[in-house]
Amino acid sequence: MEDDSHLIERKTSGEEIFKGHFLHAFRDQVLLPSGRPATREYVVHPGAVMVIPLLDDGSGEVKLVLERQYRYPVARVMIEFPAGKLDAGESVQRCAQRELLEETGYTARAWARAGVMHPVISYSTEFIDIWFARDLQLGERKLDDGEFLDVVTASPAEFLQWCQQGLVTDAKTLAGALWVQNVLRGDWPLEWTTPVSA
Structure with a gap:
């Protein structure tokens, strides 16, 4: 198995930004593999x-x-x-x-x-x-x-x-x-x- 550690972003904090009947949205702060911070916004879906x-x-x-x-x-x-x-x-x-x-x-x-x-x-x-x-x-x-x-x-x-x-x-x-x-x-x-x- 390959080592993917050089690709993985790590969450440092997060907040809920929207919760509806169907969709649930979040904004997280992450550290990029380079160590620089970045923001990720995403929707949680039940599948x-x-x-x-x-x-x-x-x-x-x-x-x-x-x-x-x-x-x-x-x-x-x-x-x-x-x-x-x-x-x-x-x-x-x-x-x-x-x-x-x-x-x-x-x-x-x-x-x-x-x-x-x-x-x-x-x-x-x-x-x-x-x-x-x-x-x-x-x-x-x-x-x-x-x-x-x-x-x-x-x-x-x-x-x-x-x-x-x-x-x-x-x-x-x-x-x-x-x-x-x-x-x-x-x-x-x-x-x-x-x-x-x-």
Whole structure:
């Protein structure tokens, strides 16, 4: 293992600067590896999941289940994979199951954890656990109060074309495109499991 001590910043003091319903922001004073002081402002995030649902439409071709949702900070309707933040004490797999059902109406008989990503490492502790879901069964959506979104499907080729054309700009969904390509090509195998409770 490499010695990273020449890269590490050390906190000397800190203060809370904002606490909202969802976000919690801090300002810390740190010592750089050179010994000089610096300020770091960052947001503490509870973590989240993203689900890449694989739908067999009966023709033998896999479709991807996606969403179209208005995102206020960028004032745009975005194309995204289903995702959501962890509730306190909730496991990442349980969160993935819950978000898939709430937002799309689907439950899945098989699940595979793909990995984790850190979408905004410069100013947030957020991590997003990436899950694949297959053997989908459609039920009734359970959207949160005040949540409005459309569920859409696309072939992997259509989805990748949307990414290439700039129709998909959401970072987690673009990261999902990398996983989709490699998983469907067989380069990144997954370990599928059947959860006890879906």
